[in-house]
Amino acid sequence: MLSKIVIFSVLLVCGFANRRELTQEQLKKLASWEDGKKHMWVESGQIEGDMILQPGQRNGLIDTRYRWTNNEVPYELDPAFNEEEAAAIHEAVKEIANVSCVTVRPRRAGEQNYVYVTGTDTGCWSWVGMLRGRQELNLQRRGCIWHEIIVHEFLHAIGFYHEQSNYNRDDHVTIIWENIIRGMEHNFDKFGEDYITTFGQPYDYGSIMHYHETAFTNNGEPTIVPHNDAWIGHLGLAEVMSEIDIIKLNKMYC
Structure with a gap:
């Protein structure tokens, strides 16, 4: 298994700075999702299903460059989310603040480093750790708006791997x-x-x-x-x- 670690490390160094483009087959499967809360994030076509990494990025658990300033994770929701969906996201991220010193909260005017939550039919996925500037986190409106999936993706944004x-x-x-x-x-x-x-x-x-x-x-x-x-x-x-x-x-x- 050591060879697999080496191979994966090489892949990280070589690329994955952008979200992987999905095939038409993958997009069709996601857009017609009927499996309820079954783990859509596994099917989302990114690294390990739902992670996007910077080239050579170390785990946020170790590398403090990817930690959020003042233990705060500002986020902004795309207007495409309806009131019920937005409420589910706002409620889910409260779990993180309830159990830790990390606050995931709506973005304030002028804040430059934040998570922008989209709802496109590309599954559930997130960049890992704070990248600086606007970074996207996707919660497909049909398939990802579940408490545990929302928390899972925001924990990636905070810096956690699987x-x-x-x-x-x-x-x-x-x-x-x-x-x-x-x-x-x-x-x-x-x-x-x-x-x-x-x-x-x-x-x-x-x-x-x-x-x-x-x-x-x-x-x-x-x-x-x-x-x-x-x-x-x-x-x-x-x-x-x-x-x-x-x-x-x-x-x-x-």
């Missing part, structure tokens, strides 16, 4: 490579310890940032199997931040 990309994940889960859609294996690559820190916390099966067990499956069978039998059938189903998510967020910013 739990199963941790350098130590193979001690806790088994990736079933033969069950992964051909060409999608890179979504299960790991980041090295120079990208990821666990802040001294154990692997978090219950993280709101964890893939579900059939992510990118080619046959309906699991692509991720937890070593802890109690979590079989429960990965990636968190509706709120886990206790460990909260500890990490507070260690990162507070």
Whole structure:
């Protein structure tokens, strides 16, 4: 698996400074989404499904250049969101402030660094960490306006990666490579310890940032199997931040 870490690191250095353009097939699938709150972010065509990274970007968990100033994440909603959708987004991001010193709040006039939330039919995705200036975060109006997905994407914007990309994940889960859609294996690559820190916390099966067990499956069978039998059938189903998510967020910013 070391080779996979090296390959992924090379890919990061070489590019991914822009959002990947989706194929017509991907766009059609997203635009006709009928799976309710099933993880649309996994299907959104970006790095690991929903992340956009700067070239050579280190994890916001380590590199303080990507931390939000004064622990505040200003955001602005595209006018396309209706009143109900806007209310759901405003309510969801309150969870972050309720459990940490990080405030996700509407942008004030003149603020230059902020998240601009769009609702295009391109899935659920976000840049990782604060980039400076306006940065987009997309919540497709049909498929992404769910509490846990909104929180998940804003945690990317704050600086978090997915739990199963941790350098130590193979001690806790088994990736079933033969069950992964051909060409999608890179979504299960790991980041090295120079990208990821666990802040001294154990692997978090219950993280709101964890893939579900059939992510990118080619046959309906699991692509991720937890070593802890109690979590079989429960990965990636968190509706709120886990206790460990909260500890990490507070260690990162507070």
